[in-house]
Amino acid sequence: MFNWDATVVNMILKGIAETLYMTCVSTIFGYVLGLPLGVLCAVSDKEGIRPNQPLYRVLDIVINIVRSIPFLILLIVLIPFTRFVVGKSYGSTGTIVPLVISAAPFIARMVESSIKEVDHGVVEAAQSMGASNWTIIRKVLLPESRVSLITGVTIVFGTVLGYSAMAGTVGGGGLGDIAIRYGYYRYQADIMIVTVILLVALTQIFQFAGMKLASKLDRRRA
Amino acid sequence: MSDIIEVKNLVKTFTTKDATIEALKGIDLNIEEGDVFGIIGMSGAGKSTLVRCLNFLEKPTSGTVMVEGRELESLKDAELRKLRGSIGMIFQGFNLLMQSNVITNIMFPLEIAGADKDKALERARTLLKTVDLAEKEKAYPAQLSGGQKQRVAIARALATEPRILLCDEATSALDPQTTASILELLRKINKEMGVTIVVITHQMSVVREICNNVAIIEDGALVETGRVAEIFAHPKSKAAKRLIIEGKDPDEWEAQNKAIAGNGSMELPAELHEDRKIRIVFQTNSSYEPVIANMILRFGKPVNILRADTKNVGGTAKGEMILGLPKERDTQEEMIKYLKERDLAVEEVTGNV
Numbered sequence: 001m002f003n004w005d006a007t008v009v010n011m012i013l014k015g016i017a018e019t020l021y022m023t024c025v026s027t028i029f030g031y032v033l034g035l036p037l038g039v040l041c042a043v044s045d046k047e048g049i050r051p052n053q054p055l056y057r058v059l060d061i062v063i064n065i066v067r068s069i070p071f072l073i074l075l076i077v078l079i080p081f082t083r084f085v086v087g088k089s090y091g092s093t094g095t096i097v098p099l100v101i102s103a104a105p106f107i108a109r110m111v112e113s114s115i116k117e118v119d120h121g122v123v124e125a126a127q128s129m130g131a132s133n134w135t136i137i138r139k140v141l142l143p144e145s146r147v148s149l150i151t152g153v154t155i156v157f158g159t160v161l162g163y164s165a166m167a168g169t170v171g172g173g174g175l176g177d178i179a180i181r182y183g184y185y186r187y188q189a190d191i192m193i194v195t196v197i198l199l200v201a202l203t204q205i206f207q208f209a210g211m212k213l214a215s216k217l218d219r220r221r222a
Numbered sequence: 223m224s225d226i227i228e229v230k231n232l233v234k235t236f237t238t239k240d241a242t243i244e245a246l247k248g249i250d251l252n253i254e255e256g257d258v259f260g261i262i263g264m265s266g267a268g269k270s271t272l273v274r275c276l277n278f279l280e281k282p283t284s285g286t287v288m289v290e291g292r293e294l295e296s297l298k299d300a301e302l303r304k305l306r307g308s309i310g311m312i313f314q315g316f317n318l319l320m321q322s323n324v325i326t327n328i329m330f331p332l333e334i335a336g337a338d339k340d341k342a343l344e345r346a347r348t349l350l351k352t353v354d355l356a357e358k359e360k361a362y363p364a365q366l367s368g369g370q371k372q373r374v375a376i377a378r379a380l381a382t383e384p385r386i387l388l389c390d391e392a393t394s395a396l397d398p399q400t401t402a403s404i405l406e407l408l409r410k411i412n413k414e415m416g417v418t419i420v421v422i423t424h425q426m427s428v429v430r431e432i433c434n435n436v437a438i439i440e441d442g443a444l445v446e447t448g449r450v451a452e453i454f455a456h457p458k459s460k461a462a463k464r465l466i467i468e469g470k471d472p473d474e475w476e477a478q479n480k481a482i483a484g485n486g487s488m489e490l491p492a493e494l495h496e497d498r499k500i501r502i503v504f505q506t507n508s509s510y511e512p513v514i515a516n517m518i519l520r521f522g523k524p525v526n527i528l529r530a531d532t533k534n535v536g537g538t539a540k541g542e543m544i545l546g547l548p549k550e551r552d553t554q555e556e557m558i559k560y561l562k563e564r565d566l567a568v569e570e571v572t573g574n575v
Contacts, residue, residue, distance in 0.1 A: 119315070119317070119320075121313055121315045121317040122317045122318070122319060122320075124279060124313070124317065125311070125313060125317035125318075125375075126330075126334070127279055127306070128277055128279060128306055128309070128311040128388075129306065129307055129311075129330065129331040129334050129382070130302075130303035130304055130305070130306035130307035130331075130334055130335070131303070131334045132303060135334055139330070139333070139334075140319065143319070143321050143322065144319060144320060144321050146321060147321075217321075218321075219320060219321050219322075219323075219362040219363075219364060220320045220321070220362075220364050221364055
């Protein structure tokens with residue numbers, strides 16, 4: 001069995017920090033790309049406030065293609081691009097680029113479906129007041145779907161966390177990396193178990209916090 | 223007075239994959255400034271499409287719509303949006319921002335119009351008072367009843383001081399009492415602020431309650447238009463006859479046209495001079511229980527049904543009635559007791575009903 005000295009504890013703490021770093025930064029940049037993309041989809045679809053079928057079809061196909069590529073493949077295919085963007089293709093920072101690229105279309109779909117939940121009547125009311133499409137997006141579609149959007153963030157966070165662990169197989173850093181290197185390659189089951197438990201705990205904490213926030217912000221109940 | 227809305231030969235067709243649907247087939251309509259104008263028709267007649275053409279939420283296929291002397295077709299997008307800002311609109315489903323509180327909802331059109339925030343707040347508070355909801359400023363729509371939500375929607379629609387208010391089935395989701403209070407509010411708005419009101423409805427009672435003029439549409443065409451009193455007294459078109467005679471509240475029609483008659487096979491009772499009138503509200507009673515008939519049989523005295531608006535909702539009677547009670551004090555008290563025992567809400571009413 002492994003000796004649980006300070007080195008191991010420090011390594012695991014560092015792993016937690018790296019995992020959180022990768023997940024948070026990737027989720028944020030994922031939304032920087034995915035949120036506008038999702039809004040664009042919802043708005044340009046035929047039931048949207050500015051239907052544009054050609055645009056919607058293109059977005060739809062691109063999103064489906066990127067979403068279909070397995071994350072591990074994307075990780076490898078994107079190596080040159082990652083190097084170009086952040087200067088290196090390994091480590092936590094190197095993992096963020098493929099994480100963002102793979103999360104963004106997923107996020108776009110979540111955002112699209114959240115926005116499509118907004119009652120068309122409210123949109124119509126805003127139109128009857130003379131609101132422009134941009135105003136409707138900012139003042140009606142996004143605020144009215146905020147509960148669903150936050151639930152979406154929670155789901156995205158969990159998914160990205162899982163992907164970040166997968167990036168460990170190619171030297172991505174973080175808890176997944178530790179689980180693979182020590183637990184899998186060196187047969188140190190106790191370290192693997194501890195890291196897996198930590199990953200589960202992190203997911204649970206964020207899930208819980210996200211749902212709590214969502215329901216706290218929901219004014220639809222009396 | 224001049225016409226604030228003029229509609230000429232309005233046609234709207236919807237094209238779907240399989241068919242072309244003619245929603246409006248050449249409508250001509252003039253609405254005078256300061257009027258309360260009803261547009262009535264069965265569901266699917268095209269009335270909602272028509273009202274949406276009045277502020278170009280739906281673009282007509284052909285024909286012209288003039289609002290305050292401006293032809294909507296000729297307006298650029300930005301001008302059209304500005305004009306829409308000066309036409310208030312309320313809906314059957316209220317369409318409030320569910321995640322914003324009451325005051326923010328009312329300020330919304332002012333925010334769109336780019337108004338000063340303090341002024342908007344002040345205006346919104348004034349309007350909240352107008353619609354009798356001053357204490358609900360911070361409430362969220364989900365915490366309000368249907369009638370209160372519609373009041374908020376009305377306040378919101380009036381925020382930009384529009385000259386026109388479009389009401390699309392605004393009372394269809396409300397119970398009779400709430401409908402009456404909303405209509406009262408609309409009447410007040412029309413009288414005190416001089417706002418021209420266009421009422422879309424399928425309820426005859428609504429038209430009779432507040433409209434001066436009415437247009438009846440059927441299958442996308444206008445079949446009859448004119449003064450409400452006239453059309454109600456002498457409906458000419460088939461649609462008008464059907465709406466008025468077989469419509470939602472035919473009892474009220476007969477009540478208005480003739481004095482109330484008793485059962486045809488019995489001798490008519492001596493004229494009733496009821497000095498005491500009560501209003502009863504059906505909420506939980508079975509619609510199979512003939513409450514009033516049983517009461518008459520039991521006491522052997524006639525009551526006068528002055529107004530009735532009841533319907534069967536899944537076996538439960540819902541609605542209200544106003545009864546004129548017989549002269550004898552004792553019988554009156556006993557009848558009230560009898561009704562109360564049957565779980566009816568009973569209250570005294572005074573004046574003309």
